[in-house]
Amino acid sequence: MKKILIVGGGMGGTILANNLARRLTNELKTGKVRITMLSASEKHMYQPGLLYLAVGKITPDELYRDQASLLEPGIEFHVDPVEEFKLDNNQVKTKSGKTFDYDYMAIATGSRMFPEGVPGMVEGAETFYTEDTALKMFKRLQSFEGGKVVITVGVPHKCPMAPLEITFMLHDYFKDRGMADKVQLQYTYPIGRVHSLENVAKWAAPEMDKLGIKYETFFNIKEVDAKNKVLRSEEGTEIKYDLLITIPAHKGMEVVEKNGLGQNGWIPTNKTKLNMEGRDNVFILGDTTNIPISKAGSTAHFEADTLGENLAAMVKIGMPVKEYDGKVFCFIEAGKDRASYAMFDYKNPPDPKAPTKAVHWFKMAYNKLYWISARGLL
Amino acid sequence: MTEKKIVDGRGSFCPGPLMELIVALKSSQVGDELEVLSTDKGSANDIPEWLNKVGHEYISTTEAEGVWHITLRKSK
Numbered sequence: 378m379k380k381i382l383i384v385g386g387g388m389g390g391t392i393l394a395n396n397l398a399r400r401l402t403n404e405l406k407t408g409k410v411r412i413t414m415l416s417a418s419e420k421h422m423y424q425p426g427l428l429y430l431a432v433g434k435i436t437p438d439e440l441y442r443d444q445a446s447l448l449e450p451g452i453e454f455h456v457d458p459v460e461e462f463k464l465d466n467n468q469v470k471t472k473s474g475k476t477f478d479y480d481y482m483a484i485a486t487g488s489r490m491f492p493e494g495v496p497g498m499v500e501g502a503e504t505f506y507t508e509d510t511a512l513k514m515f516k517r518l519q520s521f522e523g524g525k526v527v528i529t530v531g532v533p534h535k536c537p538m539a540p541l542e543i544t545f546m547l548h549d550y551f552k553d554r555g556m557a558d559k560v561q562l563q564y565t566y567p568i569g570r571v572h573s574l575e576n577v578a579k580w581a582a583p584e585m586d587k588l589g590i591k592y593e594t595f596f597n598i599k600e601v602d603a604k605n606k607v608l609r610s611e612e613g614t615e616i617k618y619d620l621l622i623t624i625p626a627h628k629g630m631e632v633v634e635k636n637g638l639g640q641n642g643w644i645p646t647n648k649t650k651l652n653m654e655g656r657d658n659v660f661i662l663g664d665t666t667n668i669p670i671s672k673a674g675s676t677a678h679f680e681a682d683t684l685g686e687n688l689a690a691m692v693k694i695g696m697p698v699k700e701y702d703g704k705v706f707c708f709i710e711a712g713k714d715r716a717s718y719a720m721f722d723y724k725n726p727p728d729p730k731a732p733t734k735a736v737h738w739f740k741m742a743y744n745k746l747y748w749i750s751a752r753g754l755l
Numbered sequence: 756m757t758e759k760k761i762v763d764g765r766g767s768f769c770p771g772p773l774m775e776l777i778v779a780l781k782s783s784q785v786g787d788e789l790e791v792l793s794t795d796k797g798s799a800n801d802i803p804e805w806l807n808k809v810g811h812e813y814i815s816t817t818e819a820e821g822v823w824h825i826t827l828r829k830s831k
Contacts, residue, residue, distance in 0.1 A: 533778050537769050567777055569801050573770045595808050597777060612808045626781075640782045648766075669767035669775045703766065723766040 379410050379692050382477055384459050384469065385485035386416030386444045387424075388751065389663035389677030393483055395753030396685030398449035401692060405451040410692055412451065413477060415469070417458035419444055422508075423747050424535075425674065428542055428710070431505035431514045432550045440508060447751045462636045464659060481658050481688055484644065485681075486633060488535050488664035488672055492625040495531065501603030502529070502623040505543065514622065518550065523559030524619030526551075529608055531598050531626035532567045535664050535672035538719070540564070540624050541572060541581050542710040547622075548588050549713040562589075563616060565596035565608075574719055574727050577709065584711065598623070627672070629665045643667035648723070649700035651684050660684055671705045678750060679704040685753075708740045716740050762791045764798065765822060772798040773805060776827075780811070783829045788814070791825040799823045 381397060383390045394414050404410035421444045429435045445454055461470040468478045490506040492498040505511035526547060530540045544564050551560045564571065564585065570578035571585065571592050585592055597611040601621065609615045628634070629642015638644045638653075645654035646666035653659040662684060663677030670676055680701050687697035703723030710716045711732035718736060719727035749755040762779045764772030772793035779789060791802060799816050802825045806813040812828040 532774050533770060568771070568773045569804060573774055574768055575797065595805055597809065611810075641778075669764050669770065669772075671769045705769065719769075721768050726768050 378408060379404075379480045380478060381410065381412045381688060381692075382469065382479035382482045383412070383414045383485065384482065385487060385663075385665075386414055386418065386421060386454075387485060387487045387663065387677070388674045389487075389681045390414060390416070390483065390485035391421065391444070391447055391751045392678055392681035392753050393485065393662060393685050393688075394452050395447070395449045395751075396681060397688055398452050399753060400685060400689035402451075404692060411453065413453045413455070413479075414448070415455050415457055415459055415471060415477065416444060417456070419456045421447055421751065423744070425747075426744065427505050427508070427511045428539060428546065429744075430508070430511040431543065432518065432546050433515050437508050437512060442748055442751075447748065449753070459632055462632075462638060464656060467658065479658075481660070481691065483660045483662055483684060483688075484633075484638075484653070484665060485662040485677065486630040486665050488627045488629050488642065490534070490625045491628045492623065494626055494628075495598050495600060497601030497603045498598070498623060498625060501601035501606070501608075502621040502625075504623050504625060506535075506625070517620065518547075521560075521620055523556060525561045525563060525617065526620045526622065527563045527565065527608060527616055527618040528622045528624075529565045529596070529598055529616075530567060530624045533672060534624050534627050536624075537573060537671045537673060538577075538707045538709045540566065541577070543622065543624070544585070544590060545588075545712045546710060548590060553713070561591065563591040563593070563618075565593045565598075565610070565616070567595070567597045569594050574721075574729075576726065576728055577719055580717070580729060580731065598626075627664075633665060639665070639667060648703070650697070651680055651687075651701055660688075670703060671707065673705055673707055675704075675706040679706075708736070708743070710737065710740060759788045759790050759826070762789055765792050765794045767793075767795075771795065773801050776802060780829055785829050785831060787829045789827055789829065791823075791827075793823045793825065794821060796823065799825060802827070 420441045426440045457471040459469045503514040572578040633642040646661040664672040683701040690698040715732035716737035717732040721727040814826040
């Protein structure tokens with residue numbers, strides 16, 4: 378029997394598990410393959426929904442489904458997170474003390490925001506990368522009566538479009554509240570343009586100019602003086618704020634760091650084969666790789682598609698059959714009712730078009746269709 | 756002397772070579788030498804500009820077969 382272990386029940390892990398279950402239906406039935414998923418939670422969160430929660434467009438319950446309900450029959454699912462990786466023994470040990478061994482393992486544990494890494498950030502800034510902080514941010518927004526709102530971006534972070542999306546959505550949020558003339562939005566970004574993707578920045582900067590949104594580039598967050606409401610950069614500049622919103626720098630999950638799998642939680646991963654460097658039977662998906670690629674749900678999705686095909690082939694014919702080409706697809710919400718998207722891979726840069734209502738409604742539809750994606754059907 | 760750290764940003768559109776460098780610097784020590792590999796010509800200008808702004812030591816840029824090699828030292 379071949380044992381496939383999937384660690385992590387987010388986008389990448391879930392799509393991989395379902396992909397494999399469909400490709401290996403006969404092998405599952407006849408006991409030639411076992412697919413096991415270990416997750417820290419019984420719930421699956423649609424993380425892009427946090428953006429909408431932060432501005433009051435959805436309520437927290439709309440973010441979740443039961444993880445078990447998303448999984449194909451035949452997948453063994455345990456809410457029992459891994460605490461120890463024993464790669465030399467092809468084993469993991471979980472929180473409950475159980476040991477699971479594997480022939481192939483996929484680690485898809487995701488990433489987490491780490492505002493604690495910046496002095497004063499936790500005290501001084503709102504964010505929206507968890508349910509609690511997104512809800513807190515919405516309540517803060519609702520009580521905000523005017524002034525300077527600064528959106529500041531750390532690196533690395535998941536969801537590369539979120540900084541622009543929250544900025545444009547905040548513009549429309551304040552406009553809808555009749556406060557456009559009482560609020561000054563300012564955006565900061567770590568490199569010399571307003572977004573990592575050059576073509577996206579070329580569209581976004583004039584859009585910000587048009588909407589009266591100020592921006593400062595080459596701004597890497599150094600510290601937040603929460604008492605005096607001042608944000609300072611490594612480059613030596615400072616910005617006063619009345620309300621600070623941050624997309625903080627991220628790390629991989631603590632279990633990855635604690636087990637020495639990767640500095641700051643980023644596991645060294647082959648960018649086309651997706652195996653952990655130095656390991657032929659351990660594969661890495663999604664945010665927790667160290668691949669220089671967007672930390673985005675779509676990255677995890679397309680990686681999972683490739684890995685699913687490869688693992689199934691490795692079971693059936695003893696070898697992988699394809700390589701991951703770096704495909705990423707990201708929607709870009711440009712306000713409350715218009716959106717664009719960026720699609721690219723390792724060889725082809727993105728070329729986003731001007732935002733339209735049609736793409737916004739496609740994104741709205743995808744917010745619901747995501748659950749079909751998670752089941753590996755879309 | 757510690758080994759030069761390679762930051763391989765070839766084929767990276769997002770986040771891109773400069774952001775990969777910023778991440779790599781966070782887990783580097785003062786005095787470490789790093790070399791960024793980039794297939795993006797713009798990085799050959801952006802990276803030295805940023806290094807100058809933030810106060811790290813820019814060493815050199817070379818280009819071979821469409822890949823830019825930008826070396827630097829973490830200064831603070």
